Amino acid sequence: MICLTGASVGQAAVADGDAVLPSGVDGARMLVEQAVAFEHGEGVPRDLERAAVLYCEAARAGDPEAMYSLGWMYLNGRGVLRDDAVATTLFDMAIVKGHDEALRARRFASDYTGAVPDCLKDRPADHGFAARDSWDTQKYLASLPDQKKKVVEILTTLAPRFSIEPRLALAIASTESNFDTGARSPKNAMGVMQLIPETASRFNVRDSFDPVQNIKGGLAYLRWLLAYYRGDVALAVAGYNAGEGAVDRYRGVPPFKETQNYVRRILAFFPRTDHPFDARLVDASPIVQTFRAVTRFKD
Template sequence: MATLISGLRGALAFLPARRVGPVLLAGFALAVGSAGAVAPNSLPGDLHELVEQAVALEHGEGVPRDPSRAADLYCEAARAGSAEAMYSLGWMYANGRGVARDDAYAATLFEMALAKGHVGAEKARSMVGEYTGVVPDCLLPRAADRGFAARDSWDTRKYLASLPEHKKKVVEMITTLAPRFSIEPRLALAIATTESNFDPGATSPKNAMGVMQLIPETASRFNVKDSYDPVQNIKGGLAYLRWLLAYYQGNVALAVAGYNAGEGAVDRYRGVPPYKETQNYVRRILAFFQRNDHPFDARVVAASPALQALKAAGQ
């Protein structure tokens, strides 16, 4: 076993890290992580150095061994998108080194690394049991990043209880995954119910697919390989919604109009496009969500130039 672990840990691969805001990287890596492995030195210097420090602390290479501190550094790098850090932290949980042993956490971290193209993660993933999506606390959005959590006291459990059994699993996925993308569950549910009524197999005449009705271009943009896989589809839709909320600086009407008609149409019309379908869509979402603003992370993307022009004109 020790030989296998050593061999797996030696088969490391990195992808360029992308700092896309205070979101749980489990969601980010599985939804929008790039595919394919590249050389370790392609990481940004500060992130590469962070991982190297963690490796040194984990193994006592040139510094006193400190597995607990190593786990903290790996987690910080994992949040920033390092496949190596995800993989290494997974092994720490799998072996109870510096952290309490937890195979479920290890499975999630290996799944994250695998989604980012890590060449050793697939074998590691097969050794730790079923993937459930649970994550260690260090990967949860920090308190300062979770302003949205206190904004909406809507009872998701009561809503879930009101649904027929065949919809509950998908709704549970959405309510679990939405906070990982810094999105309030009620807004995510409003999108999903309006788009597909929670049907993973739904296909529109415009070839929009799955729970969140992703067209092929959007699926490709957010690295969704199988639009009919509900987890991939939901994560792709949430990643897009998070992007739109940042692009329109938390303006829910513009963000959901962009989700329906595309941000190009919203920018072109400098507001909700004059399409009956889109206007009805926005009204339905707002009736369910019941708020016109939503917290957003400005680090995800620069604000829409059209939105900036509207603000400059005092509209």
């Protein structure tokens, strides 16, 4: 299993230790979105220190919104030690890129000294999430009817932003709803990722039939489950189907025919037993604290 200790969310290690930092405008925007989530507790536990790290990564990539947001954190001592001089530098960096709010915020900071946060000083390149799976997403997309392609495009775009392999995200959505944005189960699970109301509320999904909100909520839950089960795919997807309480109670994939068939179907689509995870999201499940989790079917 690959553990992301020492890496930020969205900065997963990849096979054999190779990795790439998200690049370009999309990579920086991805980091900013994750930083905002951690700063405000949107779908993840609020973590100002991690938000600051992510903002700084995006600032290194040249994102003015990240420069401005990190400047405010330094100006107010949010997740970092207060440092007006560093805040000034960050605001000035954002102003050069045309950020109007940074221009207004600049008057609250001190005179320019050239001070920069440690995270912007020269250092070895950090690692970013890169899918280990070489599966051809575009070929799969081309095989689908037109009405499903938009949903699949949303899934494959959002999955890496939650440090989820696109193929695993597609396996879940295909099995749950066959990419139907209006799907509703007899148990009141809704939308593409079939979120029950409790899960939707847990991950701040206000409209489960909005495909973007629904997919983000499902991916946030899957990311949490992968962290909870330390990257064991079978246990994480069993938890997605039956709930982590049932997986913990049975110390493996529960002996429910529906859940066992569900796990087998997911693993047929995504034939890997482990997945990168961020151990800082949540403490490990008791069942993986005492033994190394592997695929277990209890008949």
